[in-house]
Amino acid sequence: MKRLMVYVIPFALGFAACNNAGTQNNSDTTLPSDTGITDNMARDVNRDVLPNDSVRDDSKNLVKAAEDGLFEVRLSTDAQSKASTASVKTLAKHMQQSHEKINKDLKALAAQKSIVTPTAISDGQSKDISDLMEKSGKDFDKAYVDKLESAHKDAIDLFEKMSEKAEDPDIKAFFTKHLPELRMHLDMVMKEKDKLK
Known part of the structure; x- marks a missing residue:
């Protein structure tokens, strides 16, 4: 019996060490930026991994902000080559650069919290951009500015809600900072919309 105990204990300790090493590797895995993870995929991963509803809700809204941020960058990048007026081109460039910075902050925060965020816009958002790019001249400029208006109103609603209701203090601080x-x-x-009337 004593001999059996001597063999069982090292085996159990070795098994526990292997098990812990495997868990650590999973949490340290970083996804390349071109993985094409969409909003729904990120939500599915986070739902399976995150421990409780309040953290899951913070994660879900961070994922939403990430996908919307990617959309803003892509939309404004494409708009710079299509806009017909200098002021709309300038606006698009400002939006692209500004949202790239916000996205960078969001990505760093998500990595810190082990939250998987999208690296690609949704099919619906991609179609919205394709439809917009079919327009030209002043029609394009107006449609782009309308799309920005709608996207920013939605983003402000989300950021206001999360700056008040987020459970995680770091996530709350992120939404509050960028609002x-x-x-x-x-x-x-x-202001640009008024000029285009």
Whole structure:
């Protein structure tokens, strides 16, 4: 019996060490930026991994903000080559650069919290951009500015909600920090919209 105990204990300890090493590797895995993870895929992964509803809700909204941020960058990047007026081109460039910075902050926060975020826009968002790119001249400029208006109103709603209700203090701080910038973006968009009337 004593001999059996001597063999069982090292085996159990070795099994536990292997098990812990495997878990650690899974949490350290980083996804390349071109994986094409969509909003729904990220939500499915986070739902399976995250422990409780409040953390899951924070994660879900961070994923939503990430996908919307990717959409803003892609939309505004494409708009720079299609816009017919200098002021709309300037607006598109500002939106692209600003949202790239917000996206970078969001990605760093998500990595810190082990939250998987999308690396690609949804099929619906991709179609919205394709439809928009079929327009030209002033029609394109107006449609682009309208799309920015809608996207920023939705983003402001999300960021306001999360700046008040997020459970995780770091996630709450992220939404609170970037909310004034999004409001400033909407002001810029509305001024441009008035010019295009």
